[in-house]
Amino acid sequence: MPHFSMEYSSNLDGVVDFAALCRLVHQKILETGLFELGAVRVRAIRCEAYAIADLLEANSFIDMSFRVGKGRSEDDRKRTGDAIFAAVTEFLGPQFATPHFALTLEVREIDPSLSWKKNAIHPRLRAQAS
């Protein structure tokens, strides 16, 4: 945690650079100052079959989900969502210039009493930071 996962229609393959988009979201998450470097995990999941809006072949979507641990205020979660959504919207300018693209983001909290984590990256990065 934090976990940022986006599902996308496969007709965006080769059109959107998802590795670059993941890095952009990663950077925006860190810029909030609310999350530790070693914990950030952003990824994209390809959906090969889909049916979008009026079913035109050109229609495409990205649907983003951001799961964060408890402990941030609702205002912090809202500011984080605002910052990420604005940056992603700008990155996807070419898609929004067409009448065929839709973007969404949902933020939700992880219940700490029913979650587990083990992170071998933290010790390495915390040692570098100290």
Added chain:
Amino acid sequence: MPHFSMEYSSNLDGVVDFAALCRLVHQKILETGLFELGAVRVRAIRCEAYAIADLLEANSFIDMSFRVGKGRSEDDRKRTGDAIFAAVTEFLGPQFATPHFALTLEVREIDPSLSWKKNAIHPRLRAQAS
């Protein structure tokens, strides 16, 4: 939103037509009259590794998740789920004729205070509709 996502075991590839199944769900969502055309996004996610029930190679599953914005009554959500589940069950008659298939659907609401959306499809379709 609405977002309809289904995960499936990859042994259904070439057996179930997932593009057709996505279009069927898309149609059922629209037939409820509760959702706007430009907002409907249905997709399928392939799972290549899995372990199902008694681990027979023939075992397969589809697990469907439907996320809808707030503003519909629980009764509306229930009727929508009923209609989709009935249609998908009928579509998957050949799978249910074997003792190796399981289907599930879960509906949940999206918290509007922590969600964002930008849709370039809406203006085009709303212009056509008016």
Added chain:
Amino acid sequence: MPHFSMEYSSNLDGVVDFAALCRLVHQKILETGLFELGAVRVRAIRCEAYAIADLLEANSFIDMSFRVGKGRSEDDRKRTGDAIFAAVTEFLGPQFATPHFALTLEVREIDPSLSWKKNAIHPRLRAQAS
């Protein structure tokens, strides 16, 4: 239900045996005695694009989500999560031996009033069990 789904960075392909990992989780779920054999569905979803921690190529993750039907106590859900997480952590010893891997698990309940299921595996297995 129960549904166990894990997302993983694609640089673990050929490094972690996900079919074996799915079978291990499947076995741990059944060992709790809380779930019926015919209902268990474990799977893995590959994420080809990602951005993890300090962006080293060696960084990788597995993020596991376990959705269970209502009717178990919080203590039962907790014990189940403990057992699965311990077994998976042991299985992934080689990954945890590097400073580049992070593992998470979240358990959540499925709202029975907004879920549907149809299972053709149950009758076959229940007939064998009786």
